[in-house]
Amino acid sequence: MDGEIIVEARGLNHWFGAGEARKQALFDIDLALPRGGLTALIGPSGSGKTTVLTLIGCLRAVQDGSLRLMGHELRGAGEAELTALRRRLGFIFQSHNLHESLTARQNVMMGAQVRPGVPDDLASRAATRALGLVGLSDRADYLPANLSGGQKQRVAVARALVGAPALVLADEPTAALDRDSAGEVVDLLKRLGRRRATTTLLVTHDNRILDRADRILTLEDGRIVS
Ligand SMILES: Nc1ncnc2c1ncn2[C@@H]1O[C@H](COP(=O)(O)OP(=O)(O)OP(=O)(O)O)[C@@H](O)[C@H]1O
Numbered sequence: 004m005d006g007e008i009i010v011e012a013r014g015l016n017h018w019f020g021a022g023e024a025r026k027q028a029l030f031d032i033d034l035a036l037p038r039g040g041l042t043a044l045i046g047p048s049g050s051g052k053t054t055v056l057t058l059i060g061c062l063r064a065v066q067d068g069s070l071r072l073m074g075h076e077l078r079g080a081g082e083a084e085l086t087a088l089r090r091r092l093g094f095i096f097q098s099h100n101l102h103e104s105l106t107a108r109q110n111v112m113m114g115a116q117v118r119p120g121v122p123d124d125l126a127s128r129a130a131t132r133a134l135g136l137v138g139l140s141d142r143a144d145y146l147p148a149n150l151s152g153g154q155k156q157r158v159a160v161a162r163a164l165v166g167a168p169a170l171v172l173a174d175e176p177t178a179a180l181d182r183d184s185a186g187e188v189v190d191l192l193k194r195l196g197r198r199r200a201t202t203t204l205l206v207t208h209d210n211r212i213l214d215r216a217d218r219i220l221t222l223e224d225g226r227i228v229s
Pocket residue numbers: 019020028046047048049050051052053054055
């Protein structure tokens with residue numbers, strides 16, 4: 004649907020710690036991410052990027068303000084609702100987080116089976132398709148140890164995308180990659196995003212990928228400055 008807002012924050016504040024150690028990490032964040040496209044979230048270390056990403060990812064509780072994810076208000080949402088929402092997201096982390104004892108296909112299958120009741124044969128077919136999308140059909144039966152850094156991160160991308168998530172949250176997915184592999188991973192996210200109208204929010208320090216973003220949000224000291 005055109006113009007659909009996938010993520011909308013209004014007056015979002017967040018604190019860490021308690022008592023005297025209590026420290027505000029986010030101040031009055033307003034943002035809206037429309038469906039589709041790739042938004043880069045940038046800013047200095049400690050500016051609050053990961054905090055924003057983990058709040059949107061239902062990985063920490065919203066304390067103050069409003070945060071809506073696919074039409075659901077996260078503030079005050081119950082664990083069952085958060086779990087159901089989390090299953091509609093794809094996560095990609097800085098280090099690929101693949102299981103070393105599982106093949107590429109088995110790792111991607113785990114992404115398909117975060118939803119309960121997905122049978123192995125269905126998950127396996129979906130994993131094979133996702134590995135094809137990231138150009139790794141011929142590596143499906145390899146263990147991570149036998150893949151390059153870029154290939155491992157592409158497996159992680161396939162795992163994040165196998166369940167056709169509405170929103171992909173990526174925390175510095177290219178930090179450990181050389182220039183070519185980093186570009187490939189971002190191009191892949193963009194291409195798949197366009198094809199499936201997936202929204203991607205990508206935290207990065209990486210200037211190499213900013214020219215590929217559709218939108219750039221800059222955080223400084225817990226505030227969105229542009
Ligand atoms: N679990 C925590 N407990 C206490 N303070 C925290 C915690 N997580 C983050 N902070 C603080 O909140 C602020 C924002 O941190 P956050 O990790 O979101 O920044 P960031 O922009 O992602 O940084 P980096 O680029 O270094 O990963 C920082 O001042 C940080 O010290």
